Amino acid sequence: MKVLVGIKRVIDYNVRVQINREGTDVIKEGVKMSINPFDEIAVEAALRMKEAGQATEVVVVSIGPGAAQQQLRTALAMGADRATLLETDDEVQPLAAARALMNLVEKEQPGLVLLGKQAIDDDANQVGQMMAALWDKPQATFVSGLELDGGRIRAVREVDAGLETVEITLPAVVTVDLRLNEPRFVKMPDIMKAKRKPLETIAFSELGIEMPPRLESLGCEPPPSRSGGVKVDSVDALVATLKDKGVL
Amino acid sequence: MSDRDVMEYDVAIVGGGPAGLACAIQIKKNSPDLSVCLLEKGSELGAHSLSGAVMEPGPLDALWPEWRDEPPAICVPAGDDEFLLLTRRKGMRLPTPPQMKNHGNLIISLGALVKKLGERAEALGVDVFPGFAGAGLLLDEGRVTGVRCGDMGVQADGQPGPAYAAGVDIQAGTTVLAEGCRGSLTKEAIARFGLSEGRSAQTYGLGFKELWQLPPGRCRPGLIQHTVGWPLDSATYGGSFIYHLDQDRVYIGFVVGLDYEDAAFSPFEAFQQYKHHPRIRGLLEGGEILASGARTLIEGGIQALPKLDMPGAMLVGDAAGTLNVPKIKGIHMAINAGISAADHIVESGTAEGFDARWRGSASARELHKVRNVRPGFNRGLWLGLINAAWETLTGGRSPWTLRTRSDHDSLDVVGSNPAPAFADNWVQDRDLPPRDRLASVYFANNAHDEDQPVHLRVADTSICETRCYEEYRNPCTRFCPAQVYEMVEDDNGRRLQINASNCVHCKACDIKDPYQIIDWVPPEGGSGPNYQNL
Numbered sequence: 001m002k003v004l005v006g007i008k009r010v011i012d013y014n015v016r017v018q019i020n021r022e023g024t025d026v027i028k029e030g031v032k033m034s035i036n037p038f039d040e041i042a043v044e045a046a047l048r049m050k051e052a053g054q055a056t057e058v059v060v061v062s063i064g065p066g067a068a069q070q071q072l073r074t075a076l077a078m079g080a081d082r083a084t085l086l087e088t089d090d091e092v093q094p095l096a097a098a099r100a101l102m103n104l105v106e107k108e109q110p111g112l113v114l115l116g117k118q119a120i121d122d123d124a125n126q127v128g129q130m131m132a133a134l135w136d137k138p139q140a141t142f143v144s145g146l147e148l149d150g151g152r153i154r155a156v157r158e159v160d161a162g163l164e165t166v167e168i169t170l171p172a173v174v175t176v177d178l179r180l181n182e183p184r185f186v187k188m189p190d191i192m193k194a195k196r197k198p199l200e201t202i203a204f205s206e207l208g209i210e211m212p213p214r215l216e217s218l219g220c221e222p223p224p225s226r227s228g229g230v231k232v233d234s235v236d237a238l239v240a241t242l243k244d245k246g247v248l
Numbered sequence: 249m250s251d252r253d254v255m256e257y258d259v260a261i262v263g264g265g266p267a268g269l270a271c272a273i274q275i276k277k278n279s280p281d282l283s284v285c286l287l288e289k290g291s292e293l294g295a296h297s298l299s300g301a302v303m304e305p306g307p308l309d310a311l312w313p314e315w316r317d318e319p320p321a322i323c324v325p326a327g328d329d330e331f332l333l334l335t336r337r338k339g340m341r342l343p344t345p346p347q348m349k350n351h352g353n354l355i356i357s358l359g360a361l362v363k364k365l366g367e368r369a370e371a372l373g374v375d376v377f378p379g380f381a382g383a384g385l386l387l388d389e390g391r392v393t394g395v396r397c398g399d400m401g402v403q404a405d406g407q408p409g410p411a412y413a414a415g416v417d418i419q420a421g422t423t424v425l426a427e428g429c430r431g432s433l434t435k436e437a438i439a440r441f442g443l444s445e446g447r448s449a450q451t452y453g454l455g456f457k458e459l460w461q462l463p464p465g466r467c468r469p470g471l472i473q474h475t476v477g478w479p480l481d482s483a484t485y486g487g488s489f490i491y492h493l494d495q496d497r498v499y500i501g502f503v504v505g506l507d508y509e510d511a512a513f514s515p516f517e518a519f520q521q522y523k524h525h526p527r528i529r530g531l532l533e534g535g536e537i538l539a540s541g542a543r544t545l546i547e548g549g550i551q552a553l554p555k556l557d558m559p560g561a562m563l564v565g566d567a568a569g570t571l572n573v574p575k576i577k578g579i580h581m582a583i584n585a586g587i588s589a590a591d592h593i594v595e596s597g598t599a600e601g602f603d604a605r606w607r608g609s610a611s612a613r614e615l616h617k618v619r620n621v622r623p624g625f626n627r628g629l630w631l632g633l634i635n636a637a638w639e640t641l642t643g644g645r646s647p648w649t650l651r652t653r654s655d656h657d658s659l660d661v662v663g664s665n666p667a668p669a670f671a672d673n674w675v676q677d678r679d680l681p682p683r684d685r686l687a688s689v690y691f692a693n694n695a696h697d698e699d700q701p702v703h704l705r706v707a708d709t710s711i712c713e714t715r716c717y718e719e720y721r722n723p724c725t726r727f728c729p730a731q732v733y734e735m736v737e738d739d740n741g742r743r744l745q746i747n748a749s750n751c752v753h754c755k756a757c758d759i760k761d762p763y764q765i766i767d768w769v770p771p772e773g774g775s776g777p778n779y780q781n782l
């Protein structure tokens with residue numbers, strides 16, 4: 001079985017995100033970029049399937065600028081077999097991303113598509129679901145446990161009420177959550193091997209996806225800064241302060 | 249037998265700063281067949297790079313003539329220079345010393361520059377490995393034969409965790425140590441090969457830097473301002489810089505000589521005090537911090553410079569100590585040292601002889617000329633300024649060479665002198681951010697897996713609890729810019745607590761600790777700050 005894993009290049013989760021002066025977008029210039037952490041977990045899940053003999057090939061795909069090759073190379077160094085970049089400098093919104101991935105699914109015919117549950121930049125949490133609908137295949141989202149059993153997948157989902165276990169048939173789309181696994185460290189000799197692994201670049205514009213943006217971004221602003229706490233001397237003062245704030 | 253992977257290279261370079269990258273690029277330019285790898289402990293190139301920085305572009309132009317075609321993210325031509333002497337309330341304009349005139353130079357972010365240099369090195373075929381720390385030297389019969397990379401996934405108890413990956417042994421014909429100021433492998437090499445024997449003591453400074461976004465209209469792109477004086481007393485060497493960038497941004501920073509004497513002194517607090525000076529405060533008020541960090545600088549000059557080669561390995565850049573203190577510039581010197589090391593490797597195929605080669609270079613003459621300026625300040629600011637003027641007028645032709653003094657033994661024992669007055673005229677209610685050191689570390693984007701061994705190795709913590717407390721009141725709790733060291737007192741008495749995940753890899757503790765019992769070793773590769781545009 002071939003596993004297709006989608007990864008997105010995002011601002012590294014350790015970096016404090018800053019908004020540009022115009023308030024139109026976050027600053028990406030000169031900022032550290034990495035694989036979206038949920039997607040890295042998806043790569044790890046695919047590699048473990050391959051190591052367990054359940055998958056034959058792991059293909060990673062990204063949609064984004066040419067620099068996203070760095071993130072694909074990292075996934076190859078982790079152990080993926082080959083990579084495809086659908087290259088564009090434009091913003092790609094979830095539906096367009098789902099369609100582009102579908103394009104690749106038709107070409108690659110994977111038995112399983114693994115994605116992060118969402119990207120930490122736009123936090124949309126839509127691509128996996130949209131893709132499954134376009135593909136007309138089963139989906140399991142927010143997955144923190146994964147068992148492959150012949151042509152079926154038993155997946156543990158993190159839902160509001162707790163954990164939900166579902167069983168779906170392959171081919172399918174699975175989006176993964178934080179607790180599924182802990183991605184491996186990349187080893188230096190594997191970085192060298194990854195340089196020789198195939199990485200194909202396809203211009204996004206050649207996919208024939210006519211997709212004007214459906215969402216318009218109106219502005220960016222930082223969360224309001226918290227004012228400091230106040231210490232009061234007595235219960236009376238506390239009550240008075242709370243009344244003053246309209247809490248009591 | 250070890251189960252470590254082994255990789256072989258002609259040249260292994262430790263440290264992705266300007267010296268190491270210049271060396272890598274120059275080797276590949278002139279001898280593309282030599283295999284070269286470069287290790288960087290930061291998670292990416294530039295993640296641990298912090299410098300003022302005003303750069304003399306000459307050496308970079310020579311190394312890579314086309315670099316200006318796509319300049320790094322921050323690159324602003326130097327404009328006017330201002331040099332101020334601060335008192336508590338006033339600032340007096342002093343004539344700008346000739347070394348500090350910056351016409352033709354560029355204000356850059358060293359982090360952004362090394363990212364560009366890294367791309368160039370990779371394009372030339374250098375294997376660049378960010379996220380991998382050099383943990384130890386490989387030695388064979390008194391010769392350095394390469395570098396052992398740090399293990400990944402070791403738990404706090406020292407045992408391999410589930411994701412454990414043993415560090416690779418890199419076997420190299422020549423190893424180039426380009427770790428920057430107070431490198432951990434450099435320290436090992438200097439001790440093992442006696443490279444500093446007969447040299448004047450090495451001396452250091454501790455530098456802080458913040459990147460600020462200001463309200464529109466205050467910034468004058470290219471303006472370069474330096475100050476000496478308040479809030480430091482005249483016995484303490486140091487000063488400030490403000491470099492005006494584009495887009496209403498400024499770099500503001502402060503450097504303190506680590507040979508300061510008062511154990512109660514806090515370099516971080518001095519920096520924050522300085523920002524509240526009436527001449528400075530108005531610039532910053534209403535602005536916000538985008539990034540901040542700290543790093544030590546090497547200030548010993550040519551009389552403290554160790555021998556630059558040993559069997560199988562060499563030292564370049566600030567790992568060696570080629571910073572030009574009066575110019576307050578090290579990047580051009582580091583690039584020159586890297587180029588010189590590369591030429592030596594290509595021409596001779598060995599590390600031996602590099603020391604002699606470098607000492608015959610223009611860089612060595614540059615350092616020789618200014619050798620007496622920094623140690624002149626050992627007798628205070630006023631004599632230091634007079635001496636600096638003399639040395640500048642005579643072009644360094646004094647028949648003497650002043651000795652530098654070491655930093656770890658410069659502290660006065662508590663109570664041995666009258667109570668210092670340095671903080672009497674300090675601002676009581678600071679209101680500019682950051683509030684404290686932890687708030688400052690927040691802007692360094694630190695990442696550090698907590699479940700790993702503490703990388704600040706204290707040989708004997710009982711000294712901290714007893715002798716150091718009595719003699720110096722634990723100065724590590726004050727000089728560390730990231731509040732890594734805390735003395736905790738509870739029912740069981742006094743003990744040292746090390747908050748290793750705060751560490752910004754500045755190395756001040758390794759330098760200033762009065763008993764030299766702190767050994768800074770690299771944590772898991774990729775740990776530490778993630779500086780952006782510093």
